[in-house]
Amino acid sequence: ANEKDSFDDERPQHQVTVPPFFMGKYPVTQAQWRAVASRTDLKVEKDLDPDPSYFKDPPKPPFLRGASDSPPFEGGARGGSPTRWDRPVEQVNWYDAIEFCARLSKLTVREYRLPSEAEWEYACRAGTTTAFHFGETITGELANYNASKTYADEPKGEYREETTPVGQFSPNAFGLYDMHGNVWEWCADTWHDNYDGAPRDGSVWTENGYDNHSSLRGGSWYIDPFNCRSASRYDDYRRDYSGDYGFRVVCGAGRTL
Template identity: 55%
Template sequence: TEATAQLEKISKTSNQIQVAGVSLPIPEEIQTTQSVSKQRLLKAPNLADLKDFDFEVVTVNAKGKVTKTERCQAQFFTQELGNGVTLEMVAIPGGTFQMGAPVDEEGSSNDERPQHPVTIQPFFMSKYPITQAQWRIVAVLPRVNRSLAENPSRFKGDKLPVEQVSWYDSNEFCSRLANETGIFYKLPSEAQWEYACRVGNTTPFYFGETITSTLANYDASVTYAFERKGSYRGETTPVGDFPPNTLGLYDLHGNVWEWCADPWHDNYKNAPSDGSIWQNKNDNHYMLLRGGSWNDPPQGCCCAYRYMYEPVSRSSNLGFRVVCS
């Protein structure tokens, strides 16, 4: 199909499909919701019309010194939301990675183990956490399962990530967006999130051995390795203010915790190897979050770090991003 042909261009023209130096497969199709007769309020994007974008990534050593800068390119499609607001969805190639942290990683814990290989199918992930401008538009779309506050965030700003949204709220956002576009938007699985964050790296952070306050928004008054102490901003920052990873994804470390679709498990024993949502047989008292926030020390921002909250919880450091596949 034309969409497949466009997606295949990624492997020929863009850096973002290189994970650990290996060319990875591209999606053959994009899953959409099944109803095609519904009169939708938002126009579905043309998924055959992927566009390129260029960006710069950095690598740092354990002292936080930049040792490498690199120009990369990725592809994305744009979902129009109205009133000049868009949602950019970045193409994430499929591949296999080691999920979790090794026993010798600073600050790691047993809930991040055992490390295990996971194979991920291609998908799309939002370039940034969902912003307040994006949230407000979707919050007034027809209700699916629950009502949504139009302006729930503590820190106000169109380009700031939405926060004070629960796991249930985040899923309602996805359901409304899916219903009104025909694209199956949802929360990422925990495995999808870590895969997209790592981009083939085995270091604690996607930019290397440590983290600094020039690279992310977190509590930099606490150090992780041998870097100098930095600033503690005490609030969220506009999405995209800090360097992305080599897939072109921003704010995966710090700013707001990001809800995942999975319920909490105490470790990775018997975890699925296909990147799917890991369901359990209890009543899912706690759901997973990833990435750390403006209010967390560097340890909480590591690629492998896992956190949990009750799905009804709302806080000024809880947000989310979306995927489709």
């Protein structure tokens, strides 16, 4: 509640009990997006651009240590240097992300969806209570954000000005990568200005919110460090998209369609 650079929309601080769920190890990549978005036979509500992302060039070396040894997704790059397809998909709005989840659910006969805000923060923190899952501050060697700005007493770092391939930085204690920075991640909830009346069971909160707005979490490559904190919240119109808006998927433990 007294965290440095925290905002009123992060309050009141409250405890939530979150039922078991699975979350994507990485934000959805450009390759994963293309594999699903190009399947017009799976269409549920809307058409999807198979290649919406702004960042289409090969990622810049050097590639950081601490990256995953395994390929970031099945059917994608197998060894060698990361490609543009290993970058997170961006320039997708909330409705695009919902359609992706619906198509993926049809394809796999398993219920995939966007996380609730409570699920997202639980997954990001991975049992921590500090500002970031790796501690009280952040550096450019731990995440992709605007590291030319500082949060605490850490040295300034590189502002990369672009997305980085998923899995380039060390994961949190739950084995999740890129929870801080890289791309903002859409959540399922309707936007609320604070947590007054928020569910305590980790469910998606839709009542009495801003119907055409949803929340984004985690910060991005473009964002100052205080907006990359585990508790930090942002919102935008569901129809809006940006070169730093992405998402990751969740599914309930043991749930099938």
